[in-house]
Amino acid sequence: MSDRIVFENVSKFYGEVLGVNRVSLSIAPGVSTIVGPNGSGKTTLMNLMTGLVQPSSGKVSVLGLTPADADRFFRQVGYCTQFDSFPRRLTGWEFLLDSLLLHGMSEGEAIRLAGEAMERVRLGDAGHRRIEGYSKGMRQKIRLAQAIAHHPRVLVLDEPLNGLDPMARAESLALFQELSRQGMHLIISSHILDEVDRISDRVILITGGYIVAEGDIHQVRREVRDKPLQVLIRCDQPEKLASRMFTDNHCVEARLHPDGRGVFLRTGDIDEFYRLLNVIAVEGLVQIEAVAPADDDTRAIYQYLIGSDGSAS
Numbered sequence: 001m002s003d004r005i006v007f008e009n010v011s012k013f014y015g016e017v018l019g020v021n022r023v024s025l026s027i028a029p030g031v032s033t034i035v036g037p038n039g040s041g042k043t044t045l046m047n048l049m050t051g052l053v054q055p056s057s058g059k060v061s062v063l064g065l066t067p068a069d070a071d072r073f074f075r076q077v078g079y080c081t082q083f084d085s086f087p088r089r090l091t092g093w094e095f096l097l098d099s100l101l102l103h104g105m106s107e108g109e110a111i112r113l114a115g116e117a118m119e120r121v122r123l124g125d126a127g128h129r130r131i132e133g134y135s136k137g138m139r140q141k142i143r144l145a146q147a148i149a150h151h152p153r154v155l156v157l158d159e160p161l162n163g164l165d166p167m168a169r170a171e172s173l174a175l176f177q178e179l180s181r182q183g184m185h186l187i188i189s190s191h192i193l194d195e196v197d198r199i200s201d202r203v204i205l206i207t208g209g210y211i212v213a214e215g216d217i218h219q220v221r222r223e224v225r226d227k228p229l230q231v232l233i234r235c236d237q238p239e240k241l242a243s244r245m246f247t248d249n250h251c252v253e254a255r256l257h258p259d260g261r262g263v264f265l266r267t268g269d270i271d272e273f274y275r276l277l278n279v280i281a282v283e284g285l286v287q288i289e290a291v292a293p294a295d296d297d298t299r300a301i302y303q304y305l306i307g308s309d310g311s312a313s
């Protein structure tokens with residue numbers, strides 16, 4: 001049996017709205033984090049891997065199973081969604097028990113597993129109180145208990161740290177690590193990488209429905225830091241400027257502006273690039289009118305995802 005979560009060229013559209021596009025992934029066991037800004041497609045990816053939505057095209061399988069094999073598939077997967085809502089008036093214990101019975105467990109089995117899940121999330125006596133009276137952190141715990149009670153091998157957590165105070169965050173992260181050590185496959189989404197990178201074995205960055213980087217955390221940071229930058233330079237002699245800039249090999253691409261009064265240059269070393277540009281300006285070889293970053297906002301999104309300037313490791 002495969003131990004991976006596999007997306008084969010998967011796209012999901014909601015009518016005309018893009019959820020995710022052409023995603024191919026093979027996620028190994030361990031802790032994987034999906035990081036992206038709001039609306040980037042994290043929940044869509046998670047709904048796909050938990051069988052809650054069907055792909056518009058492509059195929060998703062979890063540990064070799066597809067949602068078509070519903071009984072076996074849903075036994076393997078636990079999902080803690082971002083929805084913080086519960087049936088009214090239930091105690092935590094009743095909530096757990098009911099969801100285990102819905103999984104088709106016998107009453108005896110459900111009672112045993114509910115008790116065990118309560119202990120694993122350390123909810124103590126609170127299980128016998130109504131969920132209405134729980135704090136945000138306690139509600140998060142009971143949802144987590146519900147997601148792990150049936151002993152799934154894969155646990156999917158959608159923004160599990162959202163709205164938690166620092167203590168509750170630290171406690172949740174420790175619990176996730178513990179679950180991973182016990183052999184569970186964890187997929188966690190977040191819109192801030194720094195929040196989860198400490199416990200992640202691998203990171204998947206997503207923006208606008210596309211996977212933009214994937215790999216171990218150091219590799220992804222390096223990829224982002226070394227991504228060449230594009231700069232538009234407005235000047236009187238763009239060809240001359242381009243050829244001069246190319247004497248230094250950090251320039252990897254040059255493209256004339258369609259109006260002929262500027263050049264787009266792409267560089268792998270922005271510091272060296274600006275140093276050389278200053279030299280050229282002082283030499284008076286060309287008249288430089290304006291210099292501006294010309295990337296779309298991809299770089300800004302990377303920096304936002306990676307945190308700070310992308311140079312931390």
Ligand SMILES: Nc1ncnc2c1ncn2[C@@H]1O[C@H](COP(=O)(O)OP(=O)(O)OP(=O)(O)O)[C@@H](O)[C@H]1O
Pocket residue numbers: 014017018019020036037038039040041042043044045191
């Ligand atoms: N049921 C739906 N119907 C229509 N569009 C949807 C639906 N679910 C998601 N979308 C759209 O798909 C895109 C991806 O949304 P998704 O919820 O997967 O992103 P996300 O990264 O989880 O966002 P957030 O961090 O805000 O939860 C967005 O443009 C969103 O508006």
